[in-house]
Amino acid sequence: MTTAPVTTTETTYREALREALREALREDDRVFLMGEDVGSYGGCFAVTLGLLEEFGPERVRDTPLSESTFVGAGIGAALGGMRPIVEIMTVNFSMLALDQILNNAATLLHMSGGQLNVPLVIRMTTGAGRQLAAQHSHSLEGWYAHIPGLKVIAPATLEDARGMLWTALQDPDPVLLFEHGSLYNMSGALATGAGHVDIQRAAVRRPGRDLTLVSYGGSLSTSMTAADELSAGGIEVEVIDLRVLRPLDDATIMESVRRTHRAVVVDEGWRSGSLAAEVSARITEQCFFELDAPVERVCSAEVPMPYAKHLEEAALPQVATVVAAARKVVS
Amino acid sequence: MSGRPLLATRKETTGTRNGRRLDLLREMTRIRVFEERCVELYSATKIRGFLHVAIGEEAVAAGVCGLLEDDDAVVSTYREHGHALARGVPMDSVMAEMYGKVTGCSRGRGGSMHLFDASRRFYGGNAIVGGGLPPAVGLALADRMRSRRRATVCFFGDGAFAEGEFHESLNLAALWHLPVLFACENNLYAMGTALAKSHAQTDLALRAASYGVASWTVDGMDVLAVEEATARALERIRNGGGPVFLELRTYRFRAHSMFDPDRYRDKAEVAAWRERDPLELLARRMREDGELTDADREVLVAEATAEVDAAVRFAEESPLEDVDELTRFVYSDPAEV
Numbered sequence: 001m002t003t004a005p006v007t008t009t010e011t012t013y014r015e016a017l018r019e020a021l022r023e024a025l026r027e028d029d030r031v032f033l034m035g036e037d038v039g040s041y042g043g044c045f046a047v048t049l050g051l052l053e054e055f056g057p058e059r060v061r062d063t064p065l066s067e068s069t070f071v072g073a074g075i076g077a078a079l080g081g082m083r084p085i086v087e088i089m090t091v092n093f094s095m096l097a098l099d100q101i102l103n104n105a106a107t108l109l110h111m112s113g114g115q116l117n118v119p120l121v122i123r124m125t126t127g128a129g130r131q132l133a134a135q136h137s138h139s140l141e142g143w144y145a146h147i148p149g150l151k152v153i154a155p156a157t158l159e160d161a162r163g164m165l166w167t168a169l170q171d172p173d174p175v176l177l178f179e180h181g182s183l184y185n186m187s188g189a190l191a192t193g194a195g196h197v198d199i200q201r202a203a204v205r206r207p208g209r210d211l212t213l214v215s216y217g218g219s220l221s222t223s224m225t226a227a228d229e230l231s232a233g234g235i236e237v238e239v240i241d242l243r244v245l246r247p248l249d250d251a252t253i254m255e256s257v258r259r260t261h262r263a264v265v266v267d268e269g270w271r272s273g274s275l276a277a278e279v280s281a282r283i284t285e286q287c288f289f290e291l292d293a294p295v296e297r298v299c300s301a302e303v304p305m306p307y308a309k310h311l312e313e314a315a316l317p318q319v320a321t322v323v324a325a326a327r328k329v330v331s
Numbered sequence: 332m333s334g335r336p337l338l339a340t341r342k343e344t345t346g347t348r349n350g351r352r353l354d355l356l357r358e359m360t361r362i363r364v365f366e367e368r369c370v371e372l373y374s375a376t377k378i379r380g381f382l383h384v385a386i387g388e389e390a391v392a393a394g395v396c397g398l399l400e401d402d403d404a405v406v407s408t409y410r411e412h413g414h415a416l417a418r419g420v421p422m423d424s425v426m427a428e429m430y431g432k433v434t435g436c437s438r439g440r441g442g443s444m445h446l447f448d449a450s451r452r453f454y455g456g457n458a459i460v461g462g463g464l465p466p467a468v469g470l471a472l473a474d475r476m477r478s479r480r481r482a483t484v485c486f487f488g489d490g491a492f493a494e495g496e497f498h499e500s501l502n503l504a505a506l507w508h509l510p511v512l513f514a515c516e517n518n519l520y521a522m523g524t525a526l527a528k529s530h531a532q533t534d535l536a537l538r539a540a541s542y543g544v545a546s547w548t549v550d551g552m553d554v555l556a557v558e559e560a561t562a563r564a565l566e567r568i569r570n571g572g573g574p575v576f577l578e579l580r581t582y583r584f585r586a587h588s589m590f591d592p593d594r595y596r597d598k599a600e601v602a603a604w605r606e607r608d609p610l611e612l613l614a615r616r617m618r619e620d621g622e623l624t625d626a627d628r629e630v631l632v633a634e635a636t637a638e639v640d641a642a643v644r645f646a647e648e649s650p651l652e653d654v655d656e657l658t659r660f661v662y663s664d665p666a667e668v
Contacts, residue, residue, distance in 0.1 A: 032476065058476060063503070064499070064502060064503060064506070066495075066499035066502070066503060068465060068495065068496050068499060069464070069465040069468065069496055069499035069500050069502075069503050070465075070503070071465070072462070072464070072465020072466050072468070072469060072496070072500075073465050073466070073468045073469035073472055073500075073503060074469060075465070075466045075469055076406075076465065076466035076467060076468060076469020076470040076471070076472065076473065076483075077469040077470070077472045077473040077476075078469070079454060079466065079469070079470055079473075080404075080469065080470045080471075080472070080473025080474060080477075081473055081477070082472075082473045082476060082477075084469075099459055099462055099496075100462070100465055100466075103457075103459050103462055104457075104462065104466060108455075109660050109661070109662070109663065110440055110660045110661050111437060111440050111441050111445050111447070111455075111456075112437050112440070112441065112445075112447035112449070112455065112456075112660075113435070113436075113437040113438025113439070113440050113441070113447065113660065114438065114659065114660040115437075115447050115448070115449035116447060116449055116454070117663060148661045148668070149661055149662065151662075151667075171663075172663040173662050173663055173667075247667055247668075
């Protein structure tokens with residue numbers, strides 16, 4: 001058997017997202033982009049840079065600062081046969097659109113007895129690490145993962161940044177795509193033909209036998225670095241990237257935990273009522289008798305995210321805290 | 332006979348004298364008789380949850396919806412029975428929905444506040460005040476982007492004026508010249524709070540106009556005035572003139588919901604508005620013009636009563652949805668629940 005040589009291109013997470021948007025706009029004339037500063041400005045994180053020039057103002061729409069209405073308009077346009085991609089600057093701002101996301105997007109299909117699909121994709125930035133303080137830095141994707149009717153995805157790799165959007169656009173239901181702000185400049189080699197990926201399964205990013213580290217989004221790199229450090233100390237960590245926060249891929253998580261008998265969940269959200277709490281509860285429900293230690297969680301400190309760098313770092317999951325939690329469950 | 336020209340309409344007139352007026356009276360009578368029966372059925376605990384009737388506001392539903400084409404869209408509120416019926420949602424399916432039956436227009440998942448009928452482009456049934464405006468803007472955006480000559484009608488009440496979504500939506504619809512008819516049913520009360528108690532400026536059309544939206548105030552108790560304003564609005568909208576806002580001044584004769592003791596309104600005020608009952612207003616005019624007899628009126632009521640009787644029978648006899656179906660339609664693919 002021969003394997004064709006894989007050519008790669010050096011790219012960034014930001015460019016991978018942009019290429020995905022470009023592909024969607026090119027391939028499907030129902031697709032359009034709308035949000036604050038997605039056009040002339042090029043996107044507040046420069047993801048949409050150049051798309052206005054390429055596709056024009058009908059399909060790359062700058063909106064007023066009216067989160068609730070441009071998200072709701074996305075819902076209506078989806079009902080009207082379009083495939084809108086709505087960008088919200090940050091998850092904190094998405095609170096202004098929560099009514100539309102929860103009460104309409106997530107609800108219409110069921111409440112209408114199966115009559116109204118909402119094929120809408122909402123992209124937004126999440127997470128801390130850039131000293132943006134308490135109104136631009138939180139990780140609230142876990143709240144959205146609480147809501148039946150939504151699908152919630154979080155690309156943590158270049159491949160997923162490039163591939164998840166298309167799959168989300170094929171979905172007949174609303175999909176929320178969370179881009180961790182610290183990832184936009186992440187660079188690396190991406191296969192030249194990289195494209196569509198599934199949005200159903202978690203991925204094992206690093207195999208290991210001693211411990212399962214469950215993570216996603218911006219916490220994946222923290223977890224991978226912690227795994228390297230632990231490996232040097234003789235602890236082989238299996239790192240799972242959830243990728244899909246709702247519906248959770250229990251099978252991949254449990255398969256791993258049944259082998260390693262130990263689990264740590266790393267989640268940049270607040271601990272109480274968090275996604276980490278949900279994952280931990282599911283592991284306990286499904287693998288209780290196979291666990292050799294209680295599940296540990298590494299989450300953000302339960303404070304509004306502070307501005308000062310040392311305080312922000314202290315509030316966030318760090319490699320050292322992940323390593324410490326791993327050592328605790330393995331000891 | 333009235334010399335007033337008939338307006339272009341999807342519903343063809345019946346053969347009797349001035350058929351258009353009779354059609355409007357028939358539609359309003361259907362809605363009135365239906366809602367009066369709903370009140371009885373609520374008291375008899377056949378209908379549960381919240382029930383908001385629009386008795387007194389029928390001219391809005393009949394006057395606006397009667398002019399819509401099949402591919403126009405309607406977005407409504409939780410006080411939407413009349414809008415649904417006038418839009419052509421079958422009464423059987425509306426009543427079955429009230430009963431929570433699987434034959435209901437939302438399979439019993441919505442109830443009184445959430446009537447849906449995709450085949451008639453009736454998009455609910457939105458019980459978050461103001462929450463229907465953004466999706467209405469989006470439906471119109473899709474039409475505009477697809478160069479479809481459709482209109483989207485968005486019903487909401489005066490209460491929605493206090494919501495940010497109203498202001499955001501008018502701005503966006505005006506900015507993008509979207510084909511939306513914003514039909515504001517100003518019944519003077521946001522639940523129990525009078526308009527004047529919650530707004531410094533109570534001239535709603537004036538405020539809507541400030542967004543660059545053509546805005547007209549209409550006597551919402553006069554179905555002919557409602558229809559005429561709607562016809563003008565739709566013509567403008569379909570010809571690319573951008574959104575139109577209609578302030579339809581109306582009044583609900585009954586309380587906000589079946590739970591409401593109606594302490595906040597003066598009985599004399601209610602009585603004064605009842606003098607302008609939209610059904611009586613039209614019937615009186617038709618009688619004066621020799622277009623309607625008492626016998627005609629009785630026929631309309633009898634027809635409506637028979638239709639409501641049949642709808643109640645249908646609802647009573649319909650099955651409940653199997654509980655195994657509970658999580659169906661959370662996602663399109665049932666495996667994803």
